Amino acid sequence: MPKYARLKGTQDILPVEQPYWEHLRMRVAEIARAYGFERIDTPIFELTELFNRGVGDATDIVEKEMYAFKDRGGNEIALRPEFTAGVMRAYIENGMQVLPKPVKLYSIGPIFRHEQPQAGRYRQFHQFNAEILGVQDPLADLEIMLLAWDIYDSLGFQSLAFQVHSTGCPICRPQYVSLLAEHYRAHADAICDDCKRRVAVNPLRVLDCKQPQCQPIIAGAPKMLEHLCGECAAHFTKLRGYLEHLGKPHTINPRLVRGLDYYTKTVFEVWAEGIGAQAAVCGGGRYDGLIELLGGHPTPGVGFAAGMERAVMVMQAQHIAVPPLPAPLVFIAFLGDATARHAAQLLRALRQAGLGAQIAMGGSLRSQLRQADKSAARFTLIVGEDEIAQDVVTLRDMATGEQETAPLNGVAQTIVERLG
Numbered sequence: 001m002p003k004y005a006r007l008k009g010t011q012d013i014l015p016v017e018q019p020y021w022e023h024l025r026m027r028v029a030e031i032a033r034a035y036g037f038e039r040i041d042t043p044i045f046e047l048t049e050l051f052n053r054g055v056g057d058a059t060d061i062v063e064k065e066m067y068a069f070k071d072r073g074g075n076e077i078a079l080r081p082e083f084t085a086g087v088m089r090a091y092i093e094n095g096m097q098v099l100p101k102p103v104k105l106y107s108i109g110p111i112f113r114h115e116q117p118q119a120g121r122y123r124q125f126h127q128f129n130a131e132i133l134g135v136q137d138p139l140a141d142l143e144i145m146l147l148a149w150d151i152y153d154s155l156g157f158q159s160l161a162f163q164v165h166s167t168g169c170p171i172c173r174p175q176y177v178s179l180l181a182e183h184y185r186a187h188a189d190a191i192c193d194d195c196k197r198r199v200a201v202n203p204l205r206v207l208d209c210k211q212p213q214c215q216p217i218i219a220g221a222p223k224m225l226e227h228l229c230g231e232c233a234a235h236f237t238k239l240r241g242y243l244e245h246l247g248k249p250h251t252i253n254p255r256l257v258r259g260l261d262y263y264t265k266t267v268f269e270v271w272a273e274g275i276g277a278q279a280a281v282c283g284g285g286r287y288d289g290l291i292e293l294l295g296g297h298p299t300p301g302v303g304f305a306a307g308m309e310r311a312v313m314v315m316q317a318q319h320i321a322v323p324p325l326p327a328p329l330v331f332i333a334f335l336g337d338a339t340a341r342h343a344a345q346l347l348r349a350l351r352q353a354g355l356g357a358q359i360a361m362g363g364s365l366r367s368q369l370r371q372a373d374k375s376a377a378r379f380t381l382i383v384g385e386d387e388i389a390q391d392v393v394t395l396r397d398m399a400t401g402e403q404e405t406a407p408l409n410g411v412a413q414t415i416v417e418r419l420g
């Protein structure tokens with residue numbers, strides 16, 4: 001056993017896995033930019049209070065999962081357990097409220113939750129996240145949902161489907177919540193201990209309880225969609241109309257409530273065929289009260305976030321091909337100590353000419369050539385004493401195996417010509 005091991009729920013992303021990550025990051029950035037989203041990076045830690053208020057005191061994330069602590073200056077801070085609250089803080093703090101609407105932002109980075117690790121669930125993981133601010137029309141919900149969909153679709157994910165629901169708003173939700181609580185109180189003997197607690201602190205969460213004993217109670221519970229106010233019902237109908245018009249398969253899931261308190265109206269997930277059966281790969285929804293709650297002008301918003309580890313797992317499980325990361329074009333091998341400085345000078349000249357190049361760091365010529373083979377370089381340059389005396393080098397085309405003698409001065413030019 002090594003003396004130090006990585007902490008539970010964390011991962012090393014090794015070089016062999018990097019092509020998947022790079023491909024995923026590139027796709028996210030390409031598609032987000034093509035759809036008019038601009039990148040925003042916010043700090044990895046914020047005041048704990050921001051998440052308490054934004055995500056909600058009674059959520060699992062804040063209650064049980066946040067990496068929250070006092071720093072050396074005595075500030076109560078937390079490693080971000082999600083992007084949205086921090087992005088909203090940045091939007092308010094940087095005066096972005098005066099920008100023309102919509103403001104469309106995306107982010108990529110690490111997220112921290114002290115959860116029980118299992119396949120696809122970590123304590124440090126990565127999300128890509130997108131938000132649209134300033135638009136009440138469900139066209140913004142549609143745009144966010146399509147961004148998520150198109151990213152997975154472009155990666156080659158199979159059997160994509162939307163799950164959608166509405167969680168209402170401060171006008172209709174309280175009435176629904178009291179009906180739900182009444183239903184649960186009537187079945188108090190039959191429900192699990194967690195649900196007994198949830199009914200008191202976060203009643204909507206009873207709907208996504210997985211305990212077998214609670215399933216009949218959920219099935220018989222009043223349905224949010226039957227208790228939406230006129231505005232929320234119209235919003236949901238319009239969104240569904242957009243989805244139907246575009247031929248996007250979606251299932252209304254009355255148990256979809258999601259684990260963050262800020263949601264109003266639309267909530268959704270994208271499901272995909274993953275390592276086994278279809279399951280959620282990302283989730284999001286509308287949060288029309290959040291910016292005001294955090295001290296900004298009332299501004300509607302809608303967004304989603306997606307776990308990147310899960311996306312990489314699916315890419316690997318489904319054998320989705322990803323392009324290899326580009327290796328330096330040229331590998332320089334040299335014969336003997338006396339030629340090392342000439343080889344280093346050549347390396348410098350190639351790099352200055354804009355060609356990617358690396359050099360062997362000692363060893364026999366044989367082992368250097370083995371390294372050249374492994375390096376995936378397109379050309380190997382071999383620098384020997386005789387060659388130096390004649391101002392030439394040996395240039396090997398690794399694709400064809402052909403070898404030629406090229407003038408030392410101007411070898412970069414020769415390489416460019418050989419590349420056509």
Ligand code: HAM
Nearest residue numbers: 082120121122125281282283284285303304305306307
């Ligand atoms: P969330 O559902 O908490 O939403 O997380 C979004 C996604 O992050 C999940 O669908 C999953 O892919 C991934 N994820 C969550 N926890 C873990 C974990 N422990 N390990 C690996 N992946 C994980 C949010 O975070 C909201 N902020 C989304 C949002 C943005 N809503 C509006 N705007």
